Amino acid sequence: MTATEFHTKPGSQQNETKSRVVLSARDLRRDFGGFTAVNNVNIDVHHAKVHALIGPNGAGKTTVFNLLTKFLQPTSGKITLLGQDITKTAPARVARMGLVRSFQISAIFPHLTVLENIRVALQRPGNLSTQFWLPLSKLDVLNDRAMELLTSVGLQNQCNSLAADLSYGRKRVLEIATTLALDPKVLLLDEPMAGMGGEDVGMVAELIRDVAKTRAVLMVEHNLNVVSDLCDHITVLQRGEILAEGDYATVSNDEQVKIAYMGTDHD
Numbered sequence: 001m002t003a004t005e006f007h008t009k010p011g012s013q014q015n016e017t018k019s020r021v022v023l024s025a026r027d028l029r030r031d032f033g034g035f036t037a038v039n040n041v042n043i044d045v046h047h048a049k050v051h052a053l054i055g056p057n058g059a060g061k062t063t064v065f066n067l068l069t070k071f072l073q074p075t076s077g078k079i080t081l082l083g084q085d086i087t088k089t090a091p092a093r094v095a096r097m098g099l100v101r102s103f104q105i106s107a108i109f110p111h112l113t114v115l116e117n118i119r120v121a122l123q124r125p126g127n128l129s130t131q132f133w134l135p136l137s138k139l140d141v142l143n144d145r146a147m148e149l150l151t152s153v154g155l156q157n158q159c160n161s162l163a164a165d166l167s168y169g170r171k172r173v174l175e176i177a178t179t180l181a182l183d184p185k186v187l188l189l190d191e192p193m194a195g196m197g198g199e200d201v202g203m204v205a206e207l208i209r210d211v212a213k214t215r216a217v218l219m220v221e222h223n224l225n226v227v228s229d230l231c232d233h234i235t236v237l238q239r240g241e242i243l244a245e246g247d248y249a250t251v252s253n254d255e256q257v258k259i260a261y262m263g264t265d266h267d
């Protein structure tokens with residue numbers, strides 16, 4: 001199976017046990033002028049699960065991400081985070097409430113070391129941002145926590161390397177680690193495997209699996225091998241609306257999904 005073909009994977013069905021919803025969207029809609037990019041979208045993201053948002057180009061995945069993180073305001077609908085209505089809440093406040101979005105590799109400071117990158121990220125939740133005028137050495141209190149975080153993502157041996165010198169995959173791991181410094185309850189990842197080779201994909205998939213043991217992960221992902229291996233629940237979008245949802249076995253067996261992906265109704 002190639003990464004873009006949607007085939008049934010025998011034995012890939014996973015039990016979807018009833019669990020706690022931490023992020024939900026109801027009747028989400030977003031218009032751009034006269035064009036409706038997202039319509040009637042309902043999503044429930046569960047604690048300790050990996051949820052994928054997939055669909056062909058232009059399906060509305062990025063728009064849904066921007067709506068959930070409040071970078072875009074919905075035309076209508078309701079978004080709830082940890083039981084609180086965030087439909088009209090500003091993005092910065094939503095992030096402080098625990099909904100954190102990964103900003104790809106560009107979010108890393110390339111000329112700081114790996115450890116310094118994490119220390120900078122740790123300043124935010126620790127209210128140390130007002131201490132920017134202090135010398136970096138004053139931030140040594142953060143080293144223990146930073147090393148703990150780096151160890152948890154397997155970057156402890158690169159702690160003194162410049163971020164710029166890391167491999168592409170490790171840069172992505174570092175970037176995810178900087179988001180973990182905010183201790184998110186829900187982590188949104190936009191194409192975390194984009195541009196990666198097989199070995200790096202395996203490393204980042206392992207990290208995401210680990211991260212999702214204690215928080216919800218919602219990810220846009222084009223690589224269907226990754227989706228089938230990693231994701232507990234999948235929402236398939238097409239032309240801004242939900243085409244199918246369920247575990248991988250369910251959506252991969254859905255005739256509408258096969259047609260959307262293959263442009264045909266046979267395997």
Ligand SMILES: Nc1ncnc2c1ncn2[C@@H]1O[C@H](COP(=O)(O)OP(=O)(O)OP(=O)(O)O)[C@@H](O)[C@H]1O
Nearest residue numbers: 032035036037055056057058059060061062063064
């Ligand atoms: N700011 C905007 N103004 C007008 N149209 C927009 C805007 N943002 C997105 N769209 C349109 O909304 C539709 C959904 O776009 P979106 O980027 O959400 O899709 P996507 O599923 O993320 O696509 P891709 O996989 O190609 O990134 C597209 O037709 C796009 O052209």
